[in-house]
Amino acid sequence: MNDVHAVYGLMVEFASTDDLLDGCCTTRDAGFKKIDAFSPAPIHGLTEAIGYQGKGWIAKTVFIGGLLGALTGFGLQAWTSAVAYPLNIGGRPYVSWPAFIPITFEMTILVAVLAAVFGMLAWNKLPQPYHPVFNVQRFKLASSDRFFLVVESIDAKFDRDQTRTFLEGLDNAVGVYDVEY
Amino acid sequence: MNASDAVRFNGLQRRALLVGLGALALSLVGWFMDPAQFYRSWLAGYLYWLAFPLGAFGFVCLHNMTGGGWGFVIRRVLESAAGTTPLMVLFFVPVVLGLTDLYEWADPAIVAADPILQYKAPFLNVPFFLARATLYFAVWIVVTQLVVRWSRQQDEGDDPRPNLTRRLQLLSGAGLPIYALTVSFATIDWGMTLDPHWFSTIYGLLFVVGQGLATLAFSIIMLAKLSGREPLAGVVRRGHFHDLGNLMLAFVMLWAYMSFSQYLIIWSGNLPEEISWYLNRSAGGWQFFAPVLMAFHFALPFLLLLARRRKQSAEALTRIAVWVLILRFVDIFWLVAPAFSPREFQVHWLDLSIPVAMGGIWLAYFLNRLGSWSLLPTNDPRIDEALKGSSHEVHA
Known part of the structure; x- marks a missing residue:
């Protein structure tokens, strides 16, 4: 050998x-x-x-990415509308979660997809100029x-x-x- | 080859029929005690079980259009379920009998005192309501019986019969929009007009998606039960469960999307005539239903179905499918029942016995049809190609 x-x-x-x-x-x-x-x-x-x-590393990367996106999206909206710049909209509570869901959803998808693309490259050790x-x-x-x-x-x-x-x-x-x- | 390939389900069929008839007898006692409650429970049960023949109708059209391995392995389940539509006409009779107990707009005394209902009367009146129902049933029966008959004809002989597949594709192409439109109109008629002042344009789609989800869950359970039998035994692979699991995940998300969209739009608008529907469901015990549905109809199946390992296991997927079918009933009950007791949670034993009665009888009829032909449409010219794609995979 x-x-x-x-x-x-x-x-x-x-x-x-x-x-x-x-x-x-x-x-x-x-x-x-x-x-x-x-x-x-x-x-x-x-x-x-x-x-x-x-071993499902990409799946795990995407899941964590999606979770981070959801928390960032929701957290950013909650923070801006309740802490940074509280604004009374139609007498609703500052943290009106139903209004935050669409952006939370979009952020989940965005970060999950970015994690999928860059995670795939990273776990495949790409780009690789020589093989x-x-x-x-x-x-x-x-x-x-x-x-x-x-x-x-x-x-x-x-x-x-x-x-x-x-x-x-x-x-x-x-x-x-x-x-x- | 059909007679020898057909698998009979006599034992299960008899048990389902006995349970169904027993529960029906019990429910009839309930009818003597409280007819109005009987009709109300019947409507919820009816809208629940309607999902199986109609969802199958939608999916069989989708499959005829697209082909694909996941569709071939459940096609006979779908066709057999779609073929049960005539039974749903029979089940509709109590709804007609209880019209005035169910719908405010059917009661002349209430309409006389309500200008909005008078305005809506050209659409919401008993003769037109019955005419529309007749039209829905006629369309459903004609399309589903043709789909089943042509597929049955295709089984005859030993050669592939592409002309029948072509014919099925043409019918299914028209069938998909017909399905979406008739189900939307029917559920708006039968469900939404329970609150005749209230309206939601997404209401019909809510049921379309719910029916798709229920049908997928039911097909997964049936496929797991049938996968050991010939001729499915050599054909069903982990990949098929994976595909069906992915579809179920998509429909769980779609259901959440539809349900939440309706809520978000009404919540944002905050108009008195729109929010009443949610206010009726936000007090007296009903308020616990929405969080339960969010957690157990959406979040739990969603998270469980993310894992590939679970989607490829017939046992794990079956458990999730059973769970989804239970939660489908909770969802339908929450859509229907608060119309009769707004802001005050009420549940009657008929709410349980009637769905069991209907389900038992329907299941017996379904199994009778499923046992009458081969579990695979072997003469469809596309089947070899569709099932070949998985030849390098591991058997289920």
Whole structure:
């Protein structure tokens, strides 16, 4: 296993989404854990196919973002209309909560969405100007019409020769490439 | 293939019918004791159970238009429920009998003393009310029976029959606006005119959304019960429950949005003829209903349904669906009952026995229909594509 860090991993190319999905499932079922798939467009069921077990960090980030947005939105209105600049509107109490709900709702959505976008970038460690997969010549086709599956060398089952043989044996594999650092 | 694929529900059907008929007998005793109370409780129960055939009507139209795996697995539940609309005509009879006990505008003595009701009389009078009800029922029955009949025809033979799907799509395209309009008008007629001076333009949509929510909850419970049976057993996956759970979450939010919008607008305007509806529901015990609904009809299911894990579990989702169905009744009761005892909370044992009677009989009829055909519309040309999308997922 001294070749673990000689390469980033092995990449296999497919010509269609179904081949990629089947290839991912086979690789996942063979016991590989550190696998990743690349495609020009989102594919339904791909996350399951690569055996991705999300810890739900994005969901938690969005929830906390939404909660902060709600509290900020409500708090700001309550503070301005009751403390900072109390104004009698139609004889209603200063903190008339029904009037605050629309803005609280909007703030919940706004901060939750911002948390979703920036949280996604942060948890994915993006933007990332350099990544080893770009060293493969044909990988540029991942943004047009080709589909790629990568098995990383840090996978416990990874063996440069055996894994290459395994990947070449996948149905409809177009080619297998070393991913250099 | 239909006869062999059909699953009978004789045991459950008989029990539902027995419970229903027992509760109906008990309720009839209540009718002799207090006819007015009987009609009032009947109306609340009626508006509650109306949600299941009509909500299913709306959803089956939506499904016919869009396809999608979540719709195929519950389509037979929806079609069977939509097909029960004729029973709702029968259930409407007590409402007609109790018209003067229910609606102020139907009582000539009250109208004679009330200029506003005289002004509204061209719309709010007994013959026109009955004519409108007849029209709603005619439309509902014609559309739902056609939807069911064509879908049944499609089951015949072993080949996909795209022409029937096309026909169902055309009917459903018209069916969706028809559904929204008839339900809006019907619930305004039957529910809103209980307070004949009061008006709210969102009232009909409140019921449309409530019916959608009740139907989703009911479909989730049925799918969880049926998912072990053929031909559903090999097809239903966690992803389907996830989709239905997401839809239920959306409808919980939509319900809160509609209910709150109506309140916010009336609260902001603060006009005497509009706020009376809320004032009648803000004293004498009724004031506890709104916070209970906010906490348990909205906040609790909303927070529970945020978690993906819970939406993918049939058991957890079923528990939430049962909870939602209970709270749906609390909501309907709060919309209807305070009209008869404003600012003074009252509940009668008929308020419980009548919904049980209606529900038991309806459920028996529904199960009878559900047991008469295959649980999957296998000849719909879109079904393979729709159920294939989940082939890499884990079974439920």
